[in-house]
Amino acid sequence: MVGRELLHFLEKSRLPVGELRPFSSGSAGKTVPFRGRALQAPPVDKKTLYGCGLVFFVSSDEISIQHSPGLAARGVLVIDDSSAFRLDPKVPLVIPEVNGHVLRRRLRLIAGPNCTMTPLAVAGIALHRAVGVTEVRLATYQSVSGAGRAALEEFFRQVRGHGRLAVKGRAPVLHSSIPHQALPKPIAYNVIPQVGGFDQRGCSGEESKVASELRKVWDAPTLRVSVTAVRVPVVRGHSMSAWLTLRRPISPAAARKLLAKTPGLKLSADGDYPTPLLVGGKGPVYAGRIRQGATPRELCLWLSYDNLIKGAALNSVQIAEELLKKGWL
Numbered sequence: 420m421v422g423r424e425l426l427h428f429l430e431k432s433r434l435p436v437g438e439l440r441p442f443s444s445g446s447a448g449k450t451v452p453f454r455g456r457a458l459q460a461p462p463v464d465k466k467t468l469y470g471c472g473l474v475f476f477v478s479s480d481e482i483s484i485q486h487s488p489g490l491a492a493r494g495v496l497v498i499d500d501s502s503a504f505r506l507d508p509k510v511p512l513v514i515p516e517v518n519g520h521v522l523r524r525r526l527r528l529i530a531g532p533n534c535t536m537t538p539l540a541v542a543g544i545a546l547h548r549a550v551g552v553t554e555v556r557l558a559t560y561q562s563v564s565g566a567g568r569a570a571l572e573e574f575f576r577q578v579r580g581h582g583r584l585a586v587k588g589r590a591p592v593l594h595s596s597i598p599h600q601a602l603p604k605p606i607a608y609n610v611i612p613q614v615g616g617f618d619q620r621g622c623s624g625e626e627s628k629v630a631s632e633l634r635k636v637w638d639a640p641t642l643r644v645s646v647t648a649v650r651v652p653v654v655r656g657h658s659m660s661a662w663l664t665l666r667r668p669i670s671p672a673a674a675r676k677l678l679a680k681t682p683g684l685k686l687s688a689d690g691d692y693p694t695p696l697l698v699g700g701k702g703p704v705y706a707g708r709i710r711q712g713a714t715p716r717e718l719c720l721w722l723s724y725d726n727l728i729k730g731a732a733l734n735s736v737q738i739a740e741e742l743l744k745k746g747w748l
């Protein structure tokens with residue numbers, strides 16, 4: 420899912436791509452489109468990989484762990500979209516418009532954040548700098564493409580399998596016997612309050628990642644973060660409801676002014692809001708429904724964004740573009 424978007428943004432970017440060498444898990448004859456050609460995507464071959472100047476990893480934690488340190492040690496620049504190195508203190512976790520200042524000339528391994536955290540970091544950074552965010556509470560509505568291609572294919576199979584339901588009197592009762600494997604429950608006609616495995620405290624992997632990665636990117640070690648991450652039957656585009664507790668109160672009107680100037684963010688008209696169908700295929704993070712919460716120090720907002728784009732592929736390309744701009748690529 421992310422790899423295809425990456426190719427699209429590489430084609431559009433200012434990066435001087437001389438030759439592109441795609442890899443895959445090795446399905447026979449697999450090709451990917453780039454600049455009007457179908458490029459073979461064979462299994463990872465170390466020798467070819469090590470001959471590259473810049474490597475994007477958009478596959479799995481295992482592949483990144485296997486290859487990134489060796490590549491970086493040999494001077495190859497690695498931009499990694501997996502979660503393998505995001506919390507490693509030696510590896511910067513970068514969203515260019517939020518913390519691009521942590522990039523350094525000699526860095527060879529750079530991580531891109533979790534697709535649920537990135538938009539929140541983009542949307543909240545101006546507020547955090549202006550009035551201080553001490554606590555974030557989130558409820559997410561995450562699309563199926565966020566779980567990769569296998570999950571999306573499973574979703575479509577489930578919809579096709581039950582697509583002819585007619586309403587005869589009572590609304591149909593669908594039981595959880597719909598076959599599923601990629602996600603913990605059937606996702607068609609359902610919502611699943613589990614994204615990743617649960618830890619001993621009962622938090623899912625996604626919930627923990629959002630909290631720890633946001634603290635790292637905002638450099639806010641004492642920030643309190645509570646998340647309920649939920650998968651919803653949407654193809655692409657994650658959304659979230661965010662409640663921010665602020666050190667100093669700010670009116671919704673003043674907050675809107677700040678948000679309107681925040682790089683990478685598009686604000687809906689007052690009273691309006693973005694949805695996944697609006698944001699699909701687009702780069703920015705979209706925000707709406709800015710309002711005061713239970714107290715003047717609480718601000719509520721609604722965010723929607725394309726998880727495959729700013730949540731992953733575009734952010735990685737923007738990191739490389741930032742290095743290029745600084746003359747470090």
Ligand SMILES: NC(=O)c1ccc[n+]([C@@H]2O[C@H](COP(=O)([O-])OP(=O)(O)OC[C@H]3O[C@@H](n4cnc5c(N)ncnc54)[C@H](OP(=O)(O)O)[C@@H]3O)[C@@H](O)[C@H]2O)c1
Pocket residue numbers: 420421422442443444445446449462463476477478479480482500501502532533534564565566567568569726727730731
């Ligand atoms: N989906 C999102 O919204 C999102 C957002 C942020 C970050 N990410 C991260 O981006 C990465 C990719 O996610 P995705 O959603 O695009 O997953 P995906 O749709 O399942 O794609 C995974 C890709 O990895 C390739 N792959 C798997 N095993 C491999 C191996 N042994 N050697 C080489 N290539 C291999 C697959 O190749 P084949 O095509 O041959 O199967 C496929 O192209 C993950 O690390 C994920 O955590 C995803």
